[in-house]
Amino acid sequence: MRPVRVVSGAVMALLLAVATLFLVTPANAASVNYVALGDSYAAGVGAGNYDSSSGNCSRSYGAYPELWASANSPSSFTSVACSGAKTGDVLNTQLSAVNSSTTLISLTIGGNDAGFSSTMETCVLDGTSACQSAVATDESYAQNTLPGLLNNLYAAIRGKAPSAEVVVLGYPHLYEVPGSCWFGISDTSRTAINGAADTLDGVIAKAAANAGFTFADVRDAFSGHEICSNDEWLHSTTLPIDESYHPTADGQSLGYLPVFSNAI
Template sequence: MQRHPFLAALAAVPLLFCAAPAGAAPADTPPRYAALGDSYAAGVAAGAYDPASGDCHRSANAYPALWAADHGAAGFLSAACGGATTEDVRSGQLPRVDADTTVLTLTVGGNDLGFAGAATDCLQPLTTEARCTATLDESARRLREELPGRLSGLYDAVRAAAPAARVVVTGYPHLLRTGTTCLIGTDARRVRFNALTDELDELIRDRADAHGFAFADVRTAFDGHGVCAGGGQEWITGIVLPRLWESFHPTPDGQSLGYLPAVTAATGPR
């Protein structure tokens, strides 16, 4: 996704995470929380942007800011940024994380696959089947050949930077409702786009499990709330004009009713 897409969340004080294995803080100790990732963690399209976050577009309505407020975080850092890839998180966000972080959340991977370009080539009007197919084929190749190693390298670096943190890695929702009449792509394109999201989420889950991290799966919560759902049920934005960088991102409801409950469940009891 663009230096916007799959696409981050609120800047404040440096700090970080809750119950970890050995040496974890007691359950009643306020967490020191760090949120890393791309536009989905930053809160692109959720409004209430922090002016200091610039083009990262971190929102007070994003799940990290909501989680920090709900849990009375003693310290809260959101370094998430629209358009961030795994390498951006590793080189530009992770160095800001303190070693005494007790809870760390991470949403990243979509931009490594070029999901913003895939949305442009498959879901906007007047794009051809050939162009959409080629773009999704390339995203699938990156997912299978490049992303496993990138995620593993990043997760290793996360554990080294925050050794006592409980780490929660999130997946992505299905962006699109299928089986409906809709002007956003064809139904076949929407089906394949969602299938690629499933493959991405299962890879993220697998790599998270291998590193001892929790996985927050948001697909069930978002079921029936993708673009083309109609009836005011959409928790994902469609094509947003003139702010195209807000297209295909969670709305405030998507952040508070989709992402937040999944992340809260994965971080464990307050």
């Protein structure tokens, strides 16, 4: 087992070096007016080090928008990302932070619209059959209802910030299958949940492309770091409960941040 740990440490060192390369300050960063929108994944729930002034939105100083802003010193930075947010919340509440002078926008949204939280609860508490049924319902919603919601939101973002670069970040697979977990939900349920992430990311990517936005796919970055891997960047069921199935501080800094930085 010791050689495996040595290799893992070397890989982590390499990842940190690569992440550092991504954090080189862009030449025009001083002219960037950056607004971060979205849900708990954008707010940084699970990363700890929360801004107490953000209240129930639970914005973390370890979230990828905060980390990018800290490393690159844009002219202005505002994060209005909020735990539990749906597309309608971004449209009706968060979008007021965006205006015609905004030059960079990041967004992670759609998981709550599709019913992510309640489905995970079903999968944990009610067994494989109920989990598969809940996942199928979520996938149907993502394929049939979510595109219209995203199209409406993306059009509103473009209307408020005609010249902004908009980067839409997706969601990772939650589980390595088969992985090292001996307990918990079945591999069948884990596979179904990962499949739902693929469906959701596919819908988000298509809507982003239609709007002329950049879709930043984080699934490859999290590969080998899912729940049940030997180097997890995601919380499993944990306390506080709202951090469950969210990226850890490493998931934000080594997963989301490099992908976002590379997409700009």
